[in-house]
Amino acid sequence: MSKAVSVEYRGRIAIITIDNQKQLNALTQDEYYELATYMRDIAQHDEVFITILTGKGRYFSAGANVSISSSQPDDDSDLAKHWLRTFVAGNLNITHAFYTHPKILITALNGPAIGLSAALIAFSDFIYCVPSTFLLTPFSSLGLVSEGNASRAFVQRLGIAKANEALLMSKRITAEELLSVGFVNKIFEECGKGEDEKFLGLVLEEVEERLGEHLIGSSLIQIK
Template structure:
């Protein structure tokens, strides 16, 4: 198994687990990630997810050695891109906070995974790159739109046109990264523990609306946004929040 999943007190850690290959992501791993994150949506007890890599690196990105078998023909290329989009969309659309905890290299498709997360906590040794121009690949539309929403037009062009690596400080300065920390996984866990005490429906609704507004390749779904607002308004948690306020106690939210 090239992906490890561990649970602790409502926080799930998903680890890309091929350290001997710098956690390069195979087609099978893309498909597994999509399935895992879709399945997480049905687990009410989950309050947050950390996505990280085993060993010294987050991930070298898509496993290029895998391409001769999985991305050789046009049809295979289309299917491969669909698997990548499905994995990243499953992360982005999950109604729980997801934090990428990054050390070492985060290249190519790994940047796509990281950008699908809500936050990117990075160590000082982190290095990022999208070397698609070195392989005559055009990055997928969804990943391109996520990069544009994070760093802006000029910086996104620099990243794509140059294919050059950039360091953690540059990632933080441009908005690609959210925090430069000594221990990304620990910092991610601490952040998610703080979120865990708050109303899950509020977080899920805000995430859905903000992500929909940031993605420029699809029209904004006003109906879905209004449904998320109504779901929270009619929930048990809304009644609990009001009761806790009146009784001057901490609320006990259940995501219902």
């Protein structure tokens, strides 16, 4: 596993961290695969009831690293097969890992979320963020279709009006807008850009207070 994505187990909580700050936490196809693998591994840990996904640095994730599309097949006639086996399969794999994750999934947005990474977090059960957070899914401006099942998940979590702004207009959705429509549960106003450790600490305090051992873990999973 690469250092760009890592997992730490803390009793009933598993923390997945994206740390590729030089690339603003953009992920390659292989790194999205690793993220999906970690989520499925966590699903097998009976002692874990909560998964927290967060990032290091100023950005949560700048989406897909462009290097995922750098490889080309030797025979141009096999382009469709090549992309089906690589990009499409990878996209389906990470999306499936998110929408089938059995644990309580909490995303802690330490900064902006862009592209596929932004689409995937719509499957979270709770989302916390810092004031500098924004959501940007520029698929239409890049000549792409929406990824990560965003055309469905965004409508459910953002509402049809904001979902259309995000997906069709490629509009940047601010933290305040995300809070107003219920996409995020809370903005931690006391956290500045790059204060990821402080932010994660506050999120863990929130989780302990709201989802601590006073609640029955197995009940949480069954309710979800």
